[in-house]
Amino acid sequence: xxxxxxxxxxxxxxxxxxxxxxxxxxxxxxxxxxxxxxxxxxxxxxxxxxxxxxxxxxxxxxxxxxxxxxxxxxxxxxxxxxxxxxxxxxxxxxxxxxxxxxxxxxxxx
DNA sequence: CGTATGACGAGCC
DNA sequence: AGGCTCGCCATAC
Numbered sequence: 001x002x003x004x005x006x007x008x009x010x011x012x013x014x015x016x017x018x019x020x021x022x023x024x025x026x027x028x029x030x031x032x033x034x035x036x037x038x039x040x041x042x043x044x045x046x047x048x049x050x051x052x053x054x055x056x057x058x059x060x061x062x063x064x065x066x067x068x069x070x071x072x073x074x075x076x077x078x079x080x081x082x083x084x085x086x087x088x089x090x091x092x093x094x095x096x097x098x099x100x101x102x103x104x105x106x107x108x109x
Numbered sequence: 110c111g112t113a114t115g116a117c118g119a120g121c122c
Numbered sequence: 123a124g125g126c127t128c129g130c131c132a133t134a135c
């Protein structure tokens with residue numbers, strides 16, 4: 001299993017309606033400062049549907065690159081993930097690994 | 110094998 | 123709070 005495939009497998013574990021950061025994926029894949037590598041891997045996706053790449057965001061919470069901004073925003077909105085007009089997402093609210101326990105409370109609100 | 114590049118990240122004003 | 127700068131890791135040539 002190549003590194004890219006490992007990245008895809010991890011990305012596929014992100015629940016619908018939730019998001020993760022490149023850095024998180026990188027760490028899950030065994031890399032430390034490999035956030036950029038994750039971006040590289042997702043940019044190399046064979047198909048747009050091969051993995052839910054749109055659920056992966058920079059730690060800044062802003063949608064990466066203008067090139068994919070529109071597409072990503074559309075897909076996120078389709079999952080009820082709120083996207084700011086400036087392309088910002090509240091990772092604190094939709095974040096994947098934000099502690100499964102503490103999550104549910106704020107999720108209702 | 111060395112240099113350049115990228116869908117990033119954390120620290121600094 | 124928001125924009126810059128330098129550092130990271132893997133791939134391409």
